Amino acid sequence: MALLETKDLSINFGGLWAVNGVDFEINSGEVVGLIGPNGSGKTTFLNLISGIYPATRGTAIFNGEDITKAKPFEIYNKGIARTYQSSRLCWDLSVADNVMIGLYKNQKSSLTQAVFRPGKVNRELADNLQEAMDMLCYFNPDLVDHRYDLTKNIPHIDRRRIEISRALVGQPKILLLDEPTAGLNDDETMSMMRDIGKIKEKIQDICIIIIEHDMKVMKEVPERIFVFNAGEKIAEGTYDDVVHDADVIRAYLGGAKA
Ligand SMILES: Nc1ncnc2c1ncn2[C@@H]1O[C@H](COP(=O)(O)OP(=O)(O)OP(=O)(O)O)[C@@H](O)[C@H]1O
Ligand SMILES: [Mg+2]
CATH class of the missing domain: 3.40.50.300 (P-loop containing nucleotide triphosphate hydrolases)
Structure with missing residues (x-):
């Protein structure tokens, strides 16, 4: 099939x-x-x-x-994940945040937990950041050094890599x-x-x-x-x-x- x-x-x-x-x-x-x-x-x-x-x-x-x-x-x-003909990245978010958007569907912590159990939420975010960085590093290790840069300041080919990484982290x-x-x-x-x-x-x-x-x-x-x-x-x-x-x-x- x-x-x-x-x-x-x-x-x-x-x-x-x-x-x-x-x-x-x-x-x-x-x-x-x-x-x-x-x-x-x-x-x-x-x-x-x-x-x-x-x-x-x-x-x-x-x-x-x-x-x-x-x-x-x-x-x-x-x-089924995708990238777009014209970039659909969030320009005013960091490189890391753009990739982590792709992990949102796996997120287990709730808003209530963010208030009452911030440690658990922070651990989940740290894991997501690591996963996002592993994916970016696979395509271009330099991007890890630029993880907190705004995406609008990143060269075009790396923006393509960010979009592909965002799609791939969702497996x-x-x-x-x-x-x-x-x-x-x-x-x-x-x-x-x-x-x-x-x-x-x-x-x-x-x-x-x-x-x-x-x-x-x-x-x-x-x-x-x-x-x-x-x-x-x-x-x-x-x-x-x-x-x-x-x-x-x-x-x-x-x-x-x-
Ligand atoms: N939302 C829409 N409303 C009306 N027409 C549309 C819409 N989206 C696409 N079209 C029309 O459908 C046709 C196919 O467009 P599409 O964008 O899929 O082509 P494409 O093969 O991807 O072209 P390109 O190689 O230029 O990207 C075109 O005539 C386009 O104008
Ligand atoms: Mg097209």
Whole structure:
């Protein structure tokens, strides 16, 4: 059984089918890529499977459970975490606080305990801080020295690492990465590709769905690629399969669908 399977997943925004009839599946431990021209529905597809938008039609089954109508926090708690195309970090919080947000779902202490048993709460926060630092250190040890800096003062690539760390501390089964190399130069893109490899080394059975325009990344990182055009999935296969597919070439170069 696939870890995540969508059938006929679709959403209509005022007459526009942003995602239309998408059948998709990913198995435990797989890394898959989503490509497609601008506006082809890639981000909207991630928004559907992370519960940000309700589907107009179709289903999403995760780990045998229907999550089509689940709320974003419920889907996160079940094990699908994500990063965003434009950063969703809290700029005026420290690096450490941003990562610790990802541990909130595991927090056992209550507000009442914060008042009457502050020692217990402080111990839990200290454990969370350590866990957040271990994750950051795994991607870039220098970030640990900057743990109390405001996130707005951190370089762009490290902000991406903070977002990935925040997603990973919640121990997701699926990680959704929406254009993790956007805005990075060539060297930084190579570093980010190594970071994605390190995620797989650390958590071998994690699934990753990665949206990316950079075909270098798509050639190296995913095992399978799905291609979207005008909201529809037009091809699926290895990098070599999809770059030679006639519909894919037409979608990128323009012209009618075969
Ligand atoms: N909330 C919304 N309301 C109305 N239309 C939307 C909304 N979100 C997305 N769309 C439209 O849906 C289509 C798909 O957008 P989406 O952001 O998913 O594309 P994308 O493939 O991620 O593009 P890009 O590569 O530029 O990030 C676009 O036409 C977009 O304008
Ligand atoms: Mg997008």
